[in-house]
Amino acid sequence: MPDPKPAPDTARNVAATTLAHQELGGEVRVAGEGSPAEWVRLVDSCDLPTRWGAFRLHGFVDLRNGQEHVALALGDLAGSGPVLARVHSECLTGDAFGSRRCDCGAQLEAAMERIAAEGRGVILYMRQEGRGIGLLNKIRAYHLQDDGADTVQANQALGFAPDLRSYELVAPMLARLGVQAVRLMTNNPRKVDALQAAGVPVAERLPIRVGRNPANQGYLDTKRSKLGHLLDPDAG
Numbered sequence: 311m312p313d314p315k316p317a318p319d320t321a322r323n324v325a326a327t328t329l330a331h332q333e334l335g336g337e338v339r340v341a342g343e344g345s346p347a348e349w350v351r352l353v354d355s356c357d358l359p360t361r362w363g364a365f366r367l368h369g370f371v372d373l374r375n376g377q378e379h380v381a382l383a384l385g386d387l388a389g390s391g392p393v394l395a396r397v398h399s400e401c402l403t404g405d406a407f408g409s410r411r412c413d414c415g416a417q418l419e420a421a422m423e424r425i426a427a428e429g430r431g432v433i434l435y436m437r438q439e440g441r442g443i444g445l446l447n448k449i450r451a452y453h454l455q456d457d458g459a460d461t462v463q464a465n466q467a468l469g470f471a472p473d474l475r476s477y478e479l480v481a482p483m484l485a486r487l488g489v490q491a492v493r494l495m496t497n498n499p500r501k502v503d504a505l506q507a508a509g510v511p512v513a514e515r516l517p518i519r520v521g522r523n524p525a526n527q528g529y530l531d532t533k534r535s536k537l538g539h540l541l542d543p544d545a546g
């Protein structure tokens with residue numbers, strides 16, 4: 311069941327451009343106030359039949375800033391045993407447009423396929439586009455990469471750290487779905503550490519090495535050498 315809706319208020323009568331604004335009403339919280347469990351609200355859920363299986367889609371809002379995140383779930387998540395899981399960072403270009411600059415789209419598809427095959431699992435689709443710098447800055451970073459920078463140098467040239475993502479909402483989102491521990495599909499050991507630090511028990515890390523192609527060879531090599539991803543340099 312979704313969390314209770316806030317009582318109707320004037321937010322419904324003013325120009326609310328997104329559901330998040332309606333849900334938020336006047337209660338945008340100041341960053342840092344309260345705990346992560348208080349920052350996130352499950353707004354509603356629906357069936358989502360997909361190419362891979364019949365998922366449930368759960369929509370969350372971050373009450374601090376109105377940002378919307380979703381979870382794609384399959385099977386009994388509250389049952390015993392760690393849940394097959396992926397914490398996927400939004401990549402419009404890879405996930406929706408089939409970009410070959412990265413491996414994101416292939417990883418998302420592989421995760422959905424594995425979850426469907428196992429009959430149980432969850433993907434948290436976190437709207438942290440471009441490792442947290444946003445879509446337009448990612449386009450700027452890609453432009454710099456077109457001119458020779460690597461993915462880390464491009465972020466730095468724009469004044470950003472190489473990775474601005476945070477995982478503090480993952481624990482309360484999973485808790486809200488009944489997940490107590492995960493088997494995490496990722497090549498990024500820093501993501502495992504970040505989740506554990508945020509209170510998510512990671513029982514196992516499962517590699518998800520898919521989507522290597524001639525156009526993302528250099529990108530993946532930089533992720534391995536500069537960002538610590540566990541990727542096989544010789545993989546085809």
Ligand SMILES: Nc1nc2c(ncn2[C@@H]2O[C@H](COP(=O)(O)OP(=O)(O)OP(=O)(O)O)[C@@H](O)[C@H]2O)c(=O)[nH]1
Pocket residue numbers: 397398399400401402412413414417438439440441442443448451452455461465495496497498501518533539
């Ligand atoms: N700033 C920036 N972000 C990128 C670039 N390429 C992909 N991304 C973003 O990187 C995020 C995915 O992170 P990755 O570093 O590919 O992988 P990860 O999530 O750390 O690790 P895995 O779990 O193994 O996929 C998505 O939000 C993409 O939009 C890039 O060149 N620059």
Ligand SMILES: [Zn+2]
Pocket residue numbers: 401403404405412413414415
């Ligand atoms: Zn990508």
